[in-house]
Amino acid sequence: GESVGLHLPTLSVQEGDNxxxxxAYSNSASDYFIWxxxxxxxxxxxxIDIRSNMDKRQGQRVTVLLNKTVKHLSLQIAATQPGDSxxxxxxxxxxxxxxxxxxxxxxxxxxxxx
Amino acid sequence: xxKVTQSSRYLVKRTGxxxxxxxxxxxxxxxxxxxxxxxxxxLRLIYFSYDVKMKEKGDIPEGYSVSxxxxxxxxxxxxxxxxxxxxxxLCASSFPPTYEQYFGPGxxxxxx
Numbered sequence: 001g002e003s004v005g006l007h008l009p010t011l012s013v014q015e016g017d018n019x020x021x022x023x024a025y026s027n028s029a030s031d032y033f034i035w036x037x038x039x040x041x042x043x044x045x046x047x048i049d050i051r052s053n054m055d056k057r058q059g060q061r062v063t064v065l066l067n068k069t070v071k072h073l074s075l076q077i078a079a080t081q082p083g084d085s086x087x088x089x090x091x092x093x094x095x096x097x098x099x100x101x102x103x104x105x106x107x108x109x110x111x112x113x114x
Numbered sequence: 115x116x117k118v119t120q121s122s123r124y125l126v127k128r129t130g131x132x133x134x135x136x137x138x139x140x141x142x143x144x145x146x147x148x149x150x151x152x153x154x155x156x157l158r159l160i161y162f163s164y165d166v167k168m169k170e171k172g173d174i175p176e177g178y179s180v181s182x183x184x185x186x187x188x189x190x191x192x193x194x195x196x197x198x199x200x201x202x203x204l205c206a207s208s209f210p211p212t213y214e215q216y217f218g219p220g221x222x223x224x225x226x
Contacts (some may be wrong), residue, residue: 008154021164032213034213034214036217037177041219041220042219043118043206043217043218043219043220044157044204044217045217046214046216049213049214057126075153082203089156089157093213098144099161099183100164100208100210100213101147101159101172102213102215104156104157104158105156106154106155106156107156
């Protein structure tokens with residue numbers, strides 16, 4: 001079977017479609033979540049964040065949904081463009097105000113076909 | 115704009131060499147981080163610093179040390195490089211009380 005951690009989940013969409021990237025987190029005490037985009041050869045860039053007292057937050061063409069009951073986070077990208085092709089990471093921050101460390105997921109590769 | 119710079123984009127070193135990776139941020143951020151990134155494993159935290167001369171181990175500190183003598187600079191040191199330290203190294207900084215981390219472009223280190 002497939003070895004955990006060696007294969008990056010992938011999502012392939014057509015230009016103009018909406019994309020949904022999912023993330024399961026592990027710590028029920030996590031109180032902050034963030035999505036990053038990493039293009040080839042670059043460092044991760046901030047997309048959008050959400051605190052645990054919210055279940056939805058919208059940005060420009062992006063929406064993050066948080067379902068604390070099942071510990072699930074999703075990133076929706078509207079009208080996906082070729083420039084959206086990248087690896088997308090979710091990250092969580094454990095509860096506790098003095099802890100600034102983020103724990104990152106393994107990432108999802110989004111490919112947008114023209 | 116926050117700028118996080120890393121001293122090298124690509125580095126090739128031999129097994130056993132001492133390696134220094136430098137990171138500088140220009141926004142007076144208290145927190146700085148070093149991660150390594152390997153295919154399919156995401157970002158794993160090596161070390162974290164929350165103030166000058168203060169450091170905290172991350173999830174995978176073995177084989178690494180760090181130095182923070184000035185607020186803007188955070189160095190990652192491989193005392194004796196090994197082939198299993200071949201990886202992409204990413205530096206980041208953040209400004210309490212916010213949690214968003216700003217990343218540098220990364221250093222791709224190859225140890226032969």
